Amino acid sequence: MQYPEPIAKLIDSYMHLPGIGRKTAVRLAYFTVNMDKTDIANFAEALTETKDKLRYCSICGNLTDEDPCEICQDPTRDQSKILVVEQPKDIMVMERMKDYHGLYHVLGGVLSPIDGKGPDELNVRSLIKRLQANEAVNEVIIATNATPEGEATAMYLSKLIKPAGIKVTRLAHGLSVGSDIEYADEMTLFKAVQGRTEI
Numbered sequence: 419m420q421y422p423e424p425i426a427k428l429i430d431s432y433m434h435l436p437g438i439g440r441k442t443a444v445r446l447a448y449f450t451v452n453m454d455k456t457d458i459a460n461f462a463e464a465l466t467e468t469k470d471k472l473r474y475c476s477i478c479g480n481l482t483d484e485d486p487c488e489i490c491q492d493p494t495r496d497q498s499k500i501l502v503v504e505q506p507k508d509i510m511v512m513e514r515m516k517d518y519h520g521l522y523h524v525l526g527g528v529l530s531p532i533d534g535k536g537p538d539e540l541n542v543r544s545l546i547k548r549l550q551a552n553e554a555v556n557e558v559i560i561a562t563n564a565t566p567e568g569e570a571t572a573m574y575l576s577k578l579i580k581p582a583g584i585k586v587t588r589l590a591h592g593l594s595v596g597s598d599i600e601y602a603d604e605m606t607l608f609k610a611v612q613g614r615t616e617i
């Protein structure tokens with residue numbers, strides 16, 4: 419006995435999501451079947467809108483529904499600091515901490531020769547351009563994850579930026595080695611930002 423086609427399709431779609439195996443996908447698919455029509459319509463619309471309305475900010479690379487993004491447009495943010503993260507979701511983590519009021523730049527990953535990711539595959543050139551165009555910036559804080567690739571990327575950026583006379587700092591390692599900043603609690607992150615060191 420096969421799953422009816424629409425359910426099979428749903429199971430297959432759920433299985434494309436990270437961390438979801440067949441068993442969970444089956445459970446979610448049958449749950450979805452029992453949702454009411456309005457909830458299903460809202461769910462479908464939210465999914466479609468992620469592709470139709472979201473884009474990357476042309477300045478910082480953040481995911482946004484307006485370009486430039488809310489943070490880049492905000493004149494009350496501290497224009498002297500740019501905090502560099504791997505992914506847009508890392509910005510949300512830093513913002514939840516509520517202690518950092520500077521600007522951001524999203525790399526879109528880290529240097530990883532094995533995966534064919536060099537500087538040209540990351541938003542490095544746009545960062546350098548930003549630094550050249552904006553003399554107010556006096557510190558770049560590198561908040562890549564505490565993985566070997568994250569460390570190598572931090573060192574690479576430091577060598578690239580420091581000759582311009584801009585201070586380059588790295589988050590302190592209250593963050594455990596190998597960990598992603600998205601899993602850090604707010605107090606750990608707060609301490610990591612406060613205790614950042616020059617590299």
Ligand SMILES: [Zn+2]
Nearest residue numbers: 475478487490
């Ligand atoms: Zn932006």
